[in-house]
Amino acid sequence: MIDVDGSHGEGGGQILRMTVALSALTGRPVHVSNIRAGRSNPGLRPQHIAAIEAVRRLCNGHAENLHEHAMEITFHPGEVTGGSHSVDIGTAGSITLAMQACLPPMLHAMEPAGMRLRGGTDVRWSPPWDYFTGVFLPLLRHMGVDATVSLERRGYYPKGGGMASLEVQPCTQLTPPSFDRDGDWHIEGKINIAGLPGHIARRIRKAARKEFISRGMDADIAIETYAAASPGVGIVLWTTGPRRLGADVLGEKGKPAEAVGREAAQMLLEEIDAGADLDVHAVDHLVPYLALADGPSRFRCRELSGHAETELWLLQKFMDIAWEKKTGDRCIEVAISPAETG
Numbered sequence: 587m588i589d590v591d592g593s594h595g596e597g598g599g600q601i602l603r604m605t606v607a608l609s610a611l612t613g614r615p616v617h618v619s620n621i622r623a624g625r626s627n628p629g630l631r632p633q634h635i636a637a638i639e640a641v642r643r644l645c646n647g648h649a650e651n652l653h654e655h656a657m658e659i660t661f662h663p664g665e666v667t668g669g670s671h672s673v674d675i676g677t678a679g680s681i682t683l684a685m686q687a688c689l690p691p692m693l694h695a696m697e698p699a700g701m702r703l704r705g706g707t708d709v710r711w712s713p714p715w716d717y718f719t720g721v722f723l724p725l726l727r728h729m730g731v732d733a734t735v736s737l738e739r740r741g742y743y744p745k746g747g748g749m750a751s752l753e754v755q756p757c758t759q760l761t762p763p764s765f766d767r768d769g770d771w772h773i774e775g776k777i778n779i780a781g782l783p784g785h786i787a788r789r790i791r792k793a794a795r796k797e798f799i800s801r802g803m804d805a806d807i808a809i810e811t812y813a814a815a816s817p818g819v820g821i822v823l824w825t826t827g828p829r830r831l832g833a834d835v836l837g838e839k840g841k842p843a844e845a846v847g848r849e850a851a852q853m854l855l856e857e858i859d860a861g862a863d864l865d866v867h868a869v870d871h872l873v874p875y876l877a878l879a880d881g882p883s884r885f886r887c888r889e890l891s892g893h894a895e896t897e898l899w900l901l902q903k904f905m906d907i908a909w910e911k912k913t914g915d916r917c918i919e920v921a922i923s924p925a926e927t928g
Contacts, residue, residue, distance in 0.1 A: 587660075588903055593620035595896030602630075602659075603637045603687040604874065604897060608904045610645035610663045610691035619658040629655040633679025633705065637687045640673045640701055644691050668695035668756070675705030678746030678816070680712035685735075685752045690874055692754035693731065700753045706741045707748035708778060708820050713867065714834050715740070715750065716776045716822035721832030722871050725864070728830075729760045729875060740780055742818030760875055762883040765863040769828035773798060773805040773854070781817030784809075786843045790821050793847030801855065819843075821850045831857045831865045860888040860916045869920075873897045876922045877907050886917040898922075 590605045602621055609616040622628045635652055638661070642649050646664035675684065681703045692699040707715040713722060719735055726733060732755035741748020775794070779787040787809045798805045805823065819837035824830060833853035835846050857865045863885040864872060870893040876883040877898075890911055898909050908923040 587615045587617055590616055590618045590900065590903065591620055592618045593623040595899060596892040597624050597896075598622060599631070599634050599683070600893055601896055601900060602634055603683060604900055606638050606641045606661050607687045607690045608874070608900070609661050610641050610647060610666060611694055612904050613663055614904065615660070615662045617658065617660045621657050621659070623657065629657045630659070631679070632677045633675050633683070636673050636675040636679060636703075636705070637684040640671065640684055640688050640703070641691060643671045643673070644688060644695070644699060644701070666691045666695045666699070668692070668697035668699040670700040670702070672702040673704070675703065675746065678706035678709050678741060678743045680709055681705045681707050681741070681748055681750050682713045682715060682718040685718070686871060688752065689733070689754060690878075692752075693757045695754070695756050698753065698755050700751060702749070702751040704747070704749050706743060706746045707737065707750060708740060708818055708836060709743050710836060713871065714778075714820050714822055714836065716778060717832050717834045717867070720774075720776070720822055720824045721830060721865070721868060724830055725763065725868060725872055726875060728763055729879065731757055731760065731875070740778060740812040740814045740818070742780065742814055742816040745815035747815035760879040762876070762879040762881045763885070765885065766828035771803060771828070771858060772826045773803060773823060774826055775805060775807040775821060775823035777807060777809045777819070777821045778812060779809065779819040780812040780814035782819055784811070786819055786837070787811075789843035790819070790837075790847035793844040794821060794823065794851040797848055797851035797855065805851075819846070821846060823850050823854045825854070825858070829863055830868075831862060832868060833857065833865065857888055862886055862888045862917055866891055869894045870897070873922070874901065877901045877905055879924065881924055883922045884919065886914075886919050888917060890918050890920060
């Protein structure tokens with residue numbers, strides 16, 4: 587059994603979710619202690635329980651001590667058979683973070699696997715839905731992953747109520763990503779809005795486009811209006827060439843629409859100016875798949891976050907990988923060796 591200190595490094599919910607995901611992927615049982623020990627509300631929260639339950643169903647596993655506020659759990663994985671499953675997070679907890687926990691074992695399922703989740707699609711401290719579909723999934727597809735998603739309903743804080751599904755085809759061989767270094771930048775994006783005046787979205791778009799125009803760029807930013815249990819608004823921007831970089835900002839009460847659009851555009855421009863292959867958040871989400879790839883991976887990023895370094899530490903508990911980083915003038919260069927699972 588692998589013992590994992592849940593307070594290591596970043597020490598949040600992500601180390602817990604990825605521990606269970608890697609347990610299901612490798613077939614190795616785990617014991618996680620000190621879960622979210624440094625947080626103001628330590629221990630398991632409903633969104634963490636739901637993510638673990640989703641993985642448990644996918645791998646026919648068994649979880650001990652899976653209740654709210656628990657500071658430790660034990661997880662015994664079974665065989666990842668695939669099939670269709672459904673989990674209700676019960677709050678506005680992030681659907682995309684739960685999907686990220688499900689994806690690694692789904693790749694090694696015996697047959698196509700599907701997960702339908704109810705919760706929050708666009709909430710704080712998690713990838714918004716349009717980042718998940720516009721940045722993260724295209725990067726995975728570039729590595730050979732066949733994953734499709736569908737959005738039934740947006741869900742914002744505090745009521746949640748969003749609904750989305752993920753379908754994944756088995757794939758045991760991932761191709762290390764390659765990155766184009768030449769070409770003109772093309773920028774796209776989406777603004778999602780529900781229960782708020784339409785002028786807010788238009789002001790967000792105008793402010794974002796102004797930043798790009800000042801740099802001699804243009805951006806095709808769509809506005810999509812939804813019905814949702816709680817009002818909300820957010821913007822996600824990404825590049826479609828020469829490399830896939832992303833940035834996102836969620837609207838907040840009291841934050842001017844112009845600040846939301848301007849901040850998102852400036853974040854994306856910062857990634858472009860740094861010469862990054864992957865944006866900071868993409869690195870956080872992609873690290874497990876780079877470790878599973880059939881060959882070494884090399885990429886440049888503006889910075890290597892605490893989330894990413896914690897994941898690399900965790901991966902070494904399950905897999906025979908090595909990694910190194912080298913700090914350059916504008917970017918950090920990261921190299922990850924191949925992994926052997928189970």
